[in-house]
Amino acid sequence: MSTSAEDLRTIALQEFATAGYAGTSLHRIADLAGLSKSSVLYHYASKDALLEAAVAPSIERLSEILMTMATRPVTKASRKAFIADFVDFLLEHRLEVHLFINQGRSLVDVPVVDRANELVDRLAEFFASTTMTAEHRMRFGIALGGAAFLLVSPQSRELEAAPYGETRSALITILSELLAPVPVSIALEK
């Protein structure tokens, strides 16, 4: 149960997400961990392996969420439940999501990142099939990219200070609004 391996994973995730995978050297990760570069490569065979170890758990979790989403019937209640699940996922895996969203397309041929890209695409297809208009597809993109940005932006310092529940419920409100299958105005007409 050596603390070093887990420390390295955490530090690497933080750096990869904020400074970029290409912009983070193994030397820097080693320094932040108080180790030598060789020690980093002792715990993880390569830089790729370190990235993979850093993001793998979040992939697993996202896959689960998509699974349950696919099996549930498409009702307003299930949609609400999905958004709640997804917000929890976002809050727990902010760094990983930020990494996927902003570097996923340039980090191809890293297996675990490809997997993440697949999952994000499936997520997008799900929303694209439910709502057909271009505007709704834009709403989905803004919700996804916006949340990923927000949770790693400088502002998120204050968010961490705020009660977890408040941030969570606010995020659910905003995302529900953005991902509403039908605009409020049209719904009222019926």
Next chain:
Amino acid sequence: MSTSAEDLRTIALQEFATAGYAGTSLHRIADLAGLSKSSVLYHYASKDALLEAAVAPSIERLSEILMTMATRPVTKASRKAFIADFVDFLLEHRLEVHLFINQGRSLVDVPVVDRANELVDRLAEFFASTTMTAEHRMRFGIALGGAAFLLVSPQSRELEAAPYGETRSALITILSELLAPVPVSIALEK
């Protein structure tokens, strides 16, 4: 009016925004431009200088928008006008905005990027002062980061296919909704 310098600027912007500044080598930029690395450094003194040339015009434009925003009275009409201006800015400078949003904080001590960070901070302060709740600050972050992501995401291929006006008006609708100074529900109560 040599085409090379301008080509390099465009190519560099595209690569810096999508693959990241650290993840883009001068060699790659040279290859994409059909030149040698030395030629790139002939037109631009350094990699930093190339980045600066690539984003400088957008900084200028953003500064202008913030100027007019600061001078205008704070009314619903002026807010609407600002959002329209800002959406036009986003559509015209998608790559630069994406670069600022996602790499701005890790590219400090590049003068022009620092300048961009200042401007973004001022923008955030403006919205923070107008609306005080944490949720509204979150809405601003999602709108900004979401738009930046959307306009450089794979989906944006379809957006380019769609008429400019449609994308523009949809974006104005969504951002107006996100940046509304007062939530609809509260507004209706009064």
Next chain:
DNA sequence: ACAGTTTCTGACCGATCGGTCAGTTAGCGT
């Protein structure tokens, strides 16, 4: 005290990075 294993390190490797420089090529006015 000893041996065995895990953890860690410095020295080293080839490749690539951003950048310099001397010199070649191409375009243009005269």
Next chain:
DNA sequence: ACGCTAACTGACCGATCGGTCAGAAACTGT
């Protein structure tokens, strides 16, 4: 045809990159 300048290039530089390896240090059970 000439000379001048702008555009371009290959060779080269020191630094840093990810990665290898032999061995030191630290911890373990006996």
